[in-house]
Amino acid sequence: MNRVYNFSAGPSMLPLEVLEKAASELVCYGDSGMSVMEMSHRSPDYEAIINDAEAMLRKLMNIPDNYKVLFLQGGASTQFAAVPLNLIGRTGKADYVVSGQFSGKAFKEAQKMGYDVKCIATTKEDNFDHIPTVTKDMVRPDASYVHVCFNNTIYGTKYSYIPDTGDVPLVADMSSCIISEPVDVSKFGVIYAGAQKNMAPAGLTLVIVREDLLDYADPKMPTMLEWKTMAENGSMYNTPPCYTIYMAKLVYEWILSIGGLEEMQKRNVAKAAVLYNYLDSQSYYIAPVKADSRSMMNVTFVTGDADLDKKFASEAAKAGLKNLKGHRSVGGMRASIYNAMPKEGVEKLVEFMKAFADANPKA
Numbered sequence: 182m183n184r185v186y187n188f189s190a191g192p193s194m195l196p197l198e199v200l201e202k203a204a205s206e207l208v209c210y211g212d213s214g215m216s217v218m219e220m221s222h223r224s225p226d227y228e229a230i231i232n233d234a235e236a237m238l239r240k241l242m243n244i245p246d247n248y249k250v251l252f253l254q255g256g257a258s259t260q261f262a263a264v265p266l267n268l269i270g271r272t273g274k275a276d277y278v279v280s281g282q283f284s285g286k287a288f289k290e291a292q293k294m295g296y297d298v299k300c301i302a303t304t305k306e307d308n309f310d311h312i313p314t315v316t317k318d319m320v321r322p323d324a325s326y327v328h329v330c331f332n333n334t335i336y337g338t339k340y341s342y343i344p345d346t347g348d349v350p351l352v353a354d355m356s357s358c359i360i361s362e363p364v365d366v367s368k369f370g371v372i373y374a375g376a377q378k379n380m381a382p383a384g385l386t387l388v389i390v391r392e393d394l395l396d397y398a399d400p401k402m403p404t405m406l407e408w409k410t411m412a413e414n415g416s417m418y419n420t421p422p423c424y425t426i427y428m429a430k431l432v433y434e435w436i437l438s439i440g441g442l443e444e445m446q447k448r449n450v451a452k453a454a455v456l457y458n459y460l461d462s463q464s465y466y467i468a469p470v471k472a473d474s475r476s477m478m479n480v481t482f483v484t485g486d487a488d489l490d491k492k493f494a495s496e497a498a499k500a501g502l503k504n505l506k507g508h509r510s511v512g513g514m515r516a517s518i519y520n521a522m523p524k525e526g527v528e529k530l531v532e533f534m535k536a537f538a539d540a541n542p543k544a
């Protein structure tokens with residue numbers, strides 16, 4: 182077995198222990214006589230799996246009882262439409278913070294539906310190199326919700342604070358930072374995330390929603406997008422993404438076994454520090470993100486020379502450090518160092534960065 186360090190932004194690395202456990206149960210799960218992939222979602226064996234997944238996530242994230250946990254499909258991008266469809270009924274209008282590409286897409290999706298949506302803050306004019314300051318006085322008091330993207334996967338920025346939106350529910354896309362550290366769920370009305378960054382393989386979308394927000398759906402909305410329907414049916418209005426939920430369960434179990442989100446955070450902080458400390462100690466690579474907005478999960482940097490950037494990504498790949506090319510829309514490099522990336526992977530990357538800088542002096 183020759184596994185590489187995979188710095189992909191998503192789908193991304195999964196903990197080796199999780200993959201090995203899944204492999205050991207792949208063909209025959211417990212004494213069920215079949216694979217989880219072959220199970221009816223209504224069977225007692227599968228019900229135990231989805232119930233355990235929810236119970237473990239609730240424990241891990243300390244989710245209050247007045248929040249529903251939904252295991253859905255369609256990706257975070259489907260929630261860009263589902264969020265307004267489910268919540269706009271509160272007041273008919275909604276506020277958005279645009280801090281990168283995905284929050285921009287979420288804003289456009291709500292606009293496209295013809296709702297009264299307003300961008301209350303953006304850092305577009307600064308190339309999204311930091312997180313905007315959002316204060317209560319910027320929020321329309323009669324907005325149905327305020328939407329933010331908590332960790333900007335492409336630009337490598339993250340909120341270092343939870344915006345105070347007063348009585349207006351805060352809705353956060355946490356696709357690329359979910360379960361990377363403890364978060365006070367009670368400060369949010371809705372948290373959603375595609376699973377393929379930090380939680381499971383692709384195919385699962387997690388929605389955590391405060392119960393009192395389930396009553397504002399547009400009556401004409403598609404049933405499949407309606408959180409209330411999914412909540413009332415335990416995420417089984419139709420067939421859920423069964424196997425991916427099982428994989429998420431194994432990931433939750435793994436994090437609980439190492440000490441929960443406090444320990445996960447400790448590891449992630451230490452890991453990100455290896456890379457940021459190196460970036461701050463030299464001048465060959467430039468880290469474009471402002472220090473107070475740095476993401477612990479997606480670390481972006483450039484050499485300042487597009488050809489060198491290209492050479493970097495291809496030589497790193499040959500050295501077993503894969504997928505370091507930045508997003509196609511911004512170029513440069515991006516190291517996604519989610520929960521499953523071990524510290525040694527980041528140390529190897531820094532070693533490679535030093536050697537590359539020595540071997541490729543800039544003109």
Ligand SMILES: *Cc1c(COP(=O)(O)O)cnc(C)c1O
Pocket residue numbers: 191255256257258259283330332333334354355356357375376378
């Ligand atoms: C990847 C990502 C998305 C898109 O997720 P899909 O599951 O592919 O729809 C949305 N928001 C954020 C923050 C992401 O990182």
